[in-house]
Amino acid sequence: NAGVTQTPKFQVLKTGQSMTLQCAQDMNHNSMYWYRQDPGMGLRLIYYSASEGTTDKGEVPNGYNVSRLNKREFSLRLESAAPSQTSVYFCASSGGTGVKEQYFGPGTRLTVT
């Protein structure tokens, strides 16, 4: 049981380049999330998907797009990377009814030069 997996683990981009971060979960969870982690700021929600076929903006969506490809997979796309998007990106998922904890992937460390 792999839980939440993310690819790639590390990435370096030049300003203006695009890339897609991949996330998959094998826990049959309905909800999936993308966060970014910056020093001294905790984790901030970029986008989330409450269920397959739906996506919504979080706290810091500008510069990002997402796709909920199916129940398992939730990707995050940077169309034109900027140095301000240098961060560690985490995908998470949660499932069931009521308030449930989120399960996190290992993260992607992205540097934009």
Next chain:
Amino acid sequence: AQSVTQLGSHVSVSEGALVLLRCNYSSSVPPYLFWYVQYPNQGLQLLLKYTTGATLVKGINGFEAEFKKSETSFHLTKPSAHMSDAAEYFCAVSFSGGYNKLIFGAGTRLAVHP
């Protein structure tokens, strides 16, 4: 609006000493509260959570936290620190009807020295 404040971005304790990490929240609706731990270069792992019921919550690795509504607090404690407890700890709040969205505090880095 919901928010979380963690007092102290860095806490240092001796091995065997009490660990106390502070978390205060602001919420206009009944909150659900979580503590997560992050070891270096890893994702976040749930330590414990409070949803309803007993206000003293026990988690993994000997940690516990107490929900105090009157103080809007959810402080994390452990009676005796181990070297392996060195990590970053995040307090988070969620609420019913919020699609389990979490709002995180800025984190507290715990150092444990011999």
